[in-house]
Amino acid sequence: MKTLVAPNGYEEMIKVFGDIRSYINEDGTLDVEWEKKILDRVYLPYPLKLSWNGQLVTRMSCHYLLVFIIQEVFRKIMDNGLEGDCREFGGCYMFRVQRGSKRISTHAWGIALDLEPTKNPLGGPTNMNPKVVEIFESLGFVWGGNFKRIDGMHFQYCSGV
DSSP states (O other): OOOOOOOBSHHHHHHHHOOGGGGBOTTSOBOHHHHHHHEEEEEEEEEEEETTTOOEEEEEEEEGGGHHHHHHHHHHHHHTTOGGGSOEEEESOOOOBOTTSSSBOGGGGTOEEEEOTTTSOTTSOOOOOHHHHHHHHHTTOEEGGGSSSOOTTEEESOBOO
């Protein structure tokens, strides 16, 4: 398996994962061709509960380059008996801007995911198991618990954005 190095900075992220800006329509909506071009499905080894309605999901949409990396994250979570610390899913791919910003969110590329959002609210205290954080970071993710504006639920496959 070829190793993908997490990009650093906005322009490097665009070089690696594509330029979403060219797919934004004049009315601010996203051309569906972007989703067709970059998204793929990750099948999870155990179900996650959606944070907004409690429904169980067994797959998520993400950037096609991250499918195997995300599968490896969840395999390591299971191998270490940490499934109980990663049960609630707040999303991965979602076309939107960063909260409180005009910049496009890393979620719009499908390279970020939110776990345990109820226990780790944006700007609030972090309650993420350090072993889970270690697994994500060992595979190239950056944890939002270390951001200037703390986002303990958030993991993204890039830095400096």
